[in-house]
Amino acid sequence: MAQVIGFIGLGIMGRPMARNLIKAGYPLVVHNRSRAAVDELAGAGARTAGSPREVAGQCDVLITMLPNSPDVEAVALGTHGIAEGARPGLIYADMSTISPIVSQKVGKALAPRGVKMLDAPVSGGEKGAVDGALSIMVGGDKAVFDQVLPIFQAMGKTITHLGPLGFGGFTKLANQIIVAVNLTALGEALTLARKAGLDRELTLKALAGGLAGSKCLEQKTPNYVQGSYKPGFKIDLHYKDLGLIMESARALGVPLPATAVVQELFSALRVKGRGQLDHSAVITLLEDLAGVSA
Numbered sequence: 001m002a003q004v005i006g007f008i009g010l011g012i013m014g015r016p017m018a019r020n021l022i023k024a025g026y027p028l029v030v031h032n033r034s035r036a037a038v039d040e041l042a043g044a045g046a047r048t049a050g051s052p053r054e055v056a057g058q059c060d061v062l063i064t065m066l067p068n069s070p071d072v073e074a075v076a077l078g079t080h081g082i083a084e085g086a087r088p089g090l091i092y093a094d095m096s097t098i099s100p101i102v103s104q105k106v107g108k109a110l111a112p113r114g115v116k117m118l119d120a121p122v123s124g125g126e127k128g129a130v131d132g133a134l135s136i137m138v139g140g141d142k143a144v145f146d147q148v149l150p151i152f153q154a155m156g157k158t159i160t161h162l163g164p165l166g167f168g169g170f171t172k173l174a175n176q177i178i179v180a181v182n183l184t185a186l187g188e189a190l191t192l193a194r195k196a197g198l199d200r201e202l203t204l205k206a207l208a209g210g211l212a213g214s215k216c217l218e219q220k221t222p223n224y225v226q227g228s229y230k231p232g233f234k235i236d237l238h239y240k241d242l243g244l245i246m247e248s249a250r251a252l253g254v255p256l257p258a259t260a261v262v263q264e265l266f267s268a269l270r271v272k273g274r275g276q277l278d279h280s281a282v283i284t285l286l287e288d289l290a291g292v293s294a
Contacts, residue, residue, distance in 0.1 A: 002026050005151065006059035008052055008075055009096070010037035012231065013122070014065035016129040017095070017155045019044060024154035029058045052076075056085035061148060062092050068240055069098040076106045088114025093148055095136070097121045097176070097237075099244050100169030101251075103139070107165045116144045119165055121172035122156065123179070126232035127219060133157045137175070139167035173248055176241040180262045180279070182216040187283030190224060191290050201225050220280040229281035236275035239266040 002025055007018045010032040018041055022028055028046040031054070032038050042048050049055045052075045056062055062082060066072050072094055076082045082092060092115050094103060100119065107117035118140035128134040134156035138145050145161045152159045162171050189212075193203045204221050207213065223229050242263040249256045262282075269275065269285050277284075287293070 003060040003151070004029065004058060006030075006049075006055035006062035007041075007046075007065070008032070008055055008062070009065035009071075010034075010041060011065065011067075012126050012233070013129045015040065016126070017063075017065060017122075017134075018046065020129075020132045020155050021151070022046060026151065026154070029055050031055045051080040051085075052082045053080045053085035056082040056090060057087065060089075060091065061151060062086075062090060063151075064092075064094045064096055066094075066096040066098075067237065068096075069102040069244075072096055072098050073102060073106060077109055082115075083110060083113060086110065086113050086115045090115045091118070091144055091148060092116070093118045093120045093138075093151075095120045095122055097172050097241055097244070098169065099247065100139075100166035100173070101248075103169050104166045107140075116141060117165060118144055118148060119168040120148075120152065121168055123172065123175045124156070125219060129155070135175075136160070137162060137168040137171040139163055139169065139171075140165045170248070173241065173245045176238065177245055177256065177259050179216060180238055180242060180266070180282075181258055182214055183220070183280050184262050184265060184282050184286075186214075186217060186220070186224075186280070187286045190283060191286045191292055194287070195290055195292050216280075220278075223278060223280045224283065229277040229284070231276060231278045233279050234275065235266055235269050235277055235279050235281060238279040239263070239270060239275070242266060 004027045005021055006029045008031045015037050022044050029049050030041045030046045031049045038048050103119040110117055118138055120136050120138040122134040122136050124134040132155055135158040136152050136156040138161050208217055
């Protein structure tokens with residue numbers, strides 16, 4: 001019989017991830033702060049629960065996909081949280097992007113209750129979540145990882161066990177450096193090309209065929225061509241990740257000068273009220289600075 005999976009956090013990423021688990025045949029119990037996403041998953045065959053505690057009491061493996069470290073702490077350890085409903089043997093996989101230090105803290109707090117924790121943040125954006133093609137970066141006990149691997153395979157294609165709890169999170173922070181700097185470089189390059197009079201679609205086609213080609217360029221090309229930045233991953237969330245990156249870098253003694261500049265650009269976007277746009281919209285700030293219309 002298939003393991004029962006609990007899923008908490010049905011946002012832009014969590015909702016399609018949960019749908020892929022249902023498609024793979026897993027019984028699912030879901031919870032979310034807003035009701036619409038819960039109703040949507042219930043319509044697809046999931047059971048619903050009124051709190052994280054209720055989810056924990058009904059599942060073998062519990063997944064969270066939440067915005068930030070405080071959200072994970074509250075859901076895992078707070079009132080009516082996972083810790084209150086967990087049965088010994090529960091496997092908890094947090095797939096949020098949060099502080100690796102917080103992941104380790106939560107895992108340590110849950111261990112006396114017999115809960116085994118993995119941190120398993122993802123990359124690939126909304127498209128990767130919908131397509132079941134995410135990169136999943138996992139930290140935690142290898143034997144626990146092996147147990148959960150078939151579940152991860154329903155949501156992702158590149159699944160890597162990186163070491164102890166927290167190592168998935170550190171890898172995701174490294175990933176977010178590359179994505180944020182790449183999107184900023186793309187924004188600068190395309191703004192330069194536009195001001196020189198080049199056609200944007202043709203420019204992107206030329207860039208994609210050489211060393212400048214990237215997953216970021218490939219996935220975000222429709223945004224750049226249409227000048228529309230509906231979020232696959234919001235500026236606000238990437239700004240949060242940049243904060244986690246700089247916090248970890250300071251703790252480890254790692255200077256990140258390029259990342260620091262990009263963090264300030266994302267801060268400026270939020271000041272301009274663009275925090276809910278896709279992170280590729282960093283180009284709009286660079287266009288403003290250059291006096292270039294979209």
